[in-house]
Amino acid sequence: MPVVALALRASNGRVLMHRRPFEKAHGGLWEFPGGKVEAGEHPVIALVREISEELAVGIDPSHLEPVGFAQTTVDGAAPPIVILLYACTAWTGELTSQEGGAIGWFDEAEVKALDKPPLDIMLADQLFAKSPR
Ligand SMILES: Nc1nc2c([nH]c(=O)n2[C@@H]2O[C@H](COP(=O)(O)OP(=O)(O)OP(=O)(O)O)[C@@H](O)[C@H]2O)c(=O)[nH]1
Numbered sequence: 299m300p301v302v303a304l305a306l307r308a309s310n311g312r313v314l315m316h317r318r319p320f321e322k323a324h325g326g327l328w329e330f331p332g333g334k335v336e337a338g339e340h341p342v343i344a345l346v347r348e349i350s351e352e353l354a355v356g357i358d359p360s361h362l363e364p365v366g367f368a369q370t371t372v373d374g375a376a377p378p379i380v381i382l383l384y385a386c387t388a389w390t391g392e393l394t395s396q397e398g399g400a401i402g403w404f405d406e407a408e409v410k411a412l413d414k415p416p417l418d419i420m421l422a423d424q425l426f427a428k429s430p431r
Pocket residue numbers: 301322323324329330332333334376377379381415416417418
């Protein structure tokens with residue numbers, strides 16, 4: 299199952315993270331916002347759609363830079379998921395969480411210290427290895 303996620307970066311280098319609602323899988327953990335790619339959908343278009351639904355802001359697909367990806371193991375211990383992470387520094391509209399989870403802006407040390415689901419830990423490592431602040 300392909301999933302897309304966004305590292306939205308403010309001009310001060312802080313990254314937006316979303317806290318998953320408690321009733322969901324990985325509830326209470328902080329993730330890069332995003333969601334599932336639908337069948338036949340381009341991942342970039344899926345991410346623009348998910349960010350609009352989740353945060354009520356617009357992203358220009360041409361502003362999304364691939365950062366890396368993380369996947370679950372093949373032993374069946376976790377659902378078969380691959381998350382593609384993109385970075386972006388521009389958006390339009392007022393950021394608001396639409397699905398009940400908290401959002402916040404964090405610097406590199408804070409993102410690394412947040413409690414995150416396993417794949418988001420790997421994605422954060424890739425993000426800051428590529429563009430450290
Ligand atoms: N961000 C993240 N998602 C993960 C990890 N491992 C894993 O199985 N997932 C799953 O990947 C999917 C991410 O899609 P999503 O963000 O749209 O999920 P959701 O729960 O909000 O939507 P849903 O209610 O349709 O399942 C979820 O089913 C989530 O449980 C992980 O390490 N990080």
